[in-house]
Amino acid sequence: MTTRRQFLLAGAASLGMAACPAIVRAGQATARIVIVGGGVGGATAAKYLKMADPRLQVTVIEKNPVYIRPYGSSEVLNQHTTMQALEVRYDTLRDKYGVAFVFDAAKSLDPVAKTVTTASGQVLGYDKLIVAPGIKLRYDSLPGYSEQLAETQVPSAWIPGAQxxxxxxxxxxxxxxxxxxxAAPPNPYRCPPGPYERAALMTEWFAKHNPRAKVLIADPKDSFVTDETAMLGWNRLYGYQPPAEYRSKIKAELLPPGKPCALEWLPAKAGGTPQRLDAKTMTLHTAGGPIKADVINVIPAMVAGQIAVDFGLTNDSGFCPVHRTTFESTLHKDVHVIGDASIADAMPKSGFSANTQAKWVARVITDQLAGRDSGTPVWENTCYALAGKDYGLFVADVFRIKEDGKIGRVNKARYLPFDATPAQIRLSAVYQQAWIQAFTQDIFA
Structure with a gap:
């Protein structure tokens, strides 16, 4: 059983106390910090910069006055939460911390003049710029799919909102x-356990509300984060039988086959790779053949948000190369890119990663303005997930810069143990819900 002390220590780490110890005052009080993007990364950076020095001029450019949090959004599908509950406002960041907001779309960057221009023509000068643009869904990465189809018939819902x-x-x-x-996405993508959590939560919901329904994951990959621990949970909850290559890896007794399992995972080696969509017949064509469906959820390939492209911050990968120690763009000086858009090597594209990167960059910027060395960075990430409403899963990692100059994982234990007790499994689900609340508070309150 995880002790209360261990939980509190984990909570402290999740709030960035390990990533940003001993926040200090910046020596250049009038410095102008502009942040493009008010999601997890941008909002965290704004708050922690103002905590470091309330005199800093911190302005966030964000086109939406209300943030809809992506973490936990799949729980709208199984009626565990509501769309309204996903909404978060910026009032506290503005009123308590003094962060200024420009609710407009960022349009262009002049890295020489150090200005950002918005869609309405407002020009903001900066000394340091943080860009946290999130991801853009490549709807055209699956032939037959489009943004128009996603909005009307075959939703993606990976960026929460109307879809x-x-x-x-x-x-x-x-x-x-x-x-x-x-239809699961190819790597890299936002929220690694997310597609599999979504499928599992709907399997659980269907068992009660539509017991003859089937759930099928068509995957272009042969593995996924939390795969073995997730499959153990699926076996216990739904009678899922893991593929043969996974059974030897699962160090726990599996339930024998019973009635046909409502949940099926088709990895790439089993022909699961999505190849094209026929929306008229509601058919997903895969490498293994066509699959007729009543509801299709396509999670397409992803790249950095469009503003990163418009600002000239991306390379051929579609993401943003950065200096690992500072997350400063390798393409534009004094521009830091954080969150899903950055190339952060082993760090996953997750809200937790964006949060810990933002705290580190806040420290880097305040130290740079004061002429101090920030020391050696350490980052962390925890991705919580559910195999069922009361069956919690997680993957937790610590990252440092390795000898090759890239960010690498340094911890060994990562997942819920195979021998976790029912109480520990239930507690992991409780932690997931508690984390959503604490995480939101850390960023926006």
Whole structure:
């Protein structure tokens, strides 16, 4: 059983106390810091900069006055939460910490003049710029798919909003005994355990509300984060039988086959790679053949958000190269790129990663302004997930810069142990819900 002390220490780490110890005052009080993007990374950076020195002029450019959090958004689909509960406002960052907000779309960057221009024509000068643009969904990466289809018929719902509400309606109103197909994305993508959590939560929901329904994951990959511990949970909850190559890796007794499992995972080696979509017949064509469905959820390939492209911060990978010790762009001086858009090697594209990167960059900037050395960076990440509403999973990592200059994982133990007790498993689910609340508070309150 995880002790209360261990939990509190983990919570302290999640709030960035390990990543940003001993925040100090910046010596250059009038420095102008502009942040593009008010999601997890941008909002965290704004708050921690103002905590480091309230005199800093911190301005966030964000086109949406209300943030819809992506973490936990799949729980709208199984009625565990609501769309309204995903909404977060910027009032506290503005009123308590003095962060200025410009609710407009950033349009262009002049790295020589050090200015950002918004869609309405407002020009903001900066001494340091932080860009946290998130990801852009490449709808065209799957032939036959498009943004228009995602908005009206075959939602992605990976960036929460109207598509999330649409997918929830489709799943909750699916015909008796219908088929739900989730087309998983290729690497790299936001929230590594997320597609598999979504499929599992709907398997659980269908068991109660549509017991003859089927859930199928069509995957272009042969593994996924938390795969073995997730499969053990699926086995215990739904009777899922892991593929042969996984059974030897799962150091726990598996339940024998019973009635056909409602959840099926088709990895790439089993023909699961999505190849094209026929929306008229609601058919997903895969390497292994066509799959007819009642509801299709396509999670397409991803690249850095469009503003990163417009600012000239991306390379051929579609993401943003950065200096690992500072997350400063290798393409533009005094521009730091954090979160999903950055190339951070072993660090996953997750809210937790964006949060810990933002805290480090806040420290780097305040130290640079004061002429101090920031020391050696350490980052961390925890991705929480659910195999079922009360069956918690996680992957937790610590990262440092390795000898090759890249960011690498340095811890060994990562997952929920195979011998975890029922109480520990339930506690992991409780931690997941507690983390959502604490994480949101850390960023926005």
């Amino acid at each position: 999330t509400a649409l997918l929830a309606r489709q799943l909750q109103n699916m015909r008796d005994g219908g088929v739900f197909v989730l």
